[in-house]
Amino acid sequence: xxxxxxxxxxxxxxxxxxxxxxxxxxxxxxxxxxxxxxxxxxxxxxxxxxxxxxxxxxxxxxxxxxxxxxxxxxxxxxxxxxxxxxxxxxxxxxxxxxxxxxxxxxxxxxxxxxxxxxxxx
Amino acid sequence: xxxxxxxxxxxxxxxxxxxxxxxxxxxxxxxxxxxxxxxxxxxxxxxxxxxxxxxxxxxxxxxxxxxxxxxxxxxxxxxxxxxxxxxxxxxxxxxxxxxxxxxxxxxxxxxxx
Numbered sequence: 186x187x188x189x190x191x192x193x194x195x196x197x198x199x200x201x202x203x204x205x206x207x208x209x210x211x212x213x214x215x216x217x218x219x220x221x222x223x224x225x226x227x228x229x230x231x232x233x234x235x236x237x238x239x240x241x242x243x244x245x246x247x248x249x250x251x252x253x254x255x256x257x258x259x260x261x262x263x264x265x266x267x268x269x270x271x272x273x274x275x276x277x278x279x280x281x282x283x284x285x286x287x288x289x290x291x292x293x294x295x296x297x298x299x300x301x302x303x304x305x306x
Numbered sequence: 307x308x309x310x311x312x313x314x315x316x317x318x319x320x321x322x323x324x325x326x327x328x329x330x331x332x333x334x335x336x337x338x339x340x341x342x343x344x345x346x347x348x349x350x351x352x353x354x355x356x357x358x359x360x361x362x363x364x365x366x367x368x369x370x371x372x373x374x375x376x377x378x379x380x381x382x383x384x385x386x387x388x389x390x391x392x393x394x395x396x397x398x399x400x401x402x403x404x405x406x407x408x409x410x411x412x413x414x415x416x417x418x419x
Contacts, residue, residue: 222408232348232356232399232410247407248307281355289361290337292346292403296355 187211189221189282189297196303203269203302207282211295214240214258214265220285221265222293223256225278235280238265239287272304308333308402312411318419319390327385327414329400334380335363337404344404347376347385351396360385392418
């Protein structure tokens, strides 16, 4: 059974770096084809894919966020991480991590419950 | 980026009715290699994370009721919900995962009439 859970700071100030952790079970990010993606959703708005990391270490970021995103993983502890630098109020959102399988070219089949992040001074 | 144009923005229905939600992509989502369309549909209820309903445009995820039907190919896709139940009231999103970056439609809110 695949489960994922996000954790993060809750609130942070503009210009700071947002660090999020996705802790998961039911799969390993060292197994061929496995991937974890990050998706966010501002309150009352739609979904935006941010980044993905795959079993082989390959990463993909949304170009719309330029070089502000860094995604990484800790295979031994079944965790994936997302860092967003230089945050501002537009980064206020619920952040989700989700599982993908490369064999299916990466739709998101299992999602975490999400963690709400507020950027405010 | 592939743009996903989803319609309508909202839909008011009565229980038992049939509804259709449309999604149009700016490029074909059909893979010539395996003839699969890389289009998925999600349901999101208030306060919950999105739930996968349909993948490859028409394959229901395990446990999804058969009143949810995905169809279409290439650039035009439809999610049909027959015999709408009160529990189906939610936001629905399409997703293309044919190419990076994956992109979602803007969503359709299904409300009770």
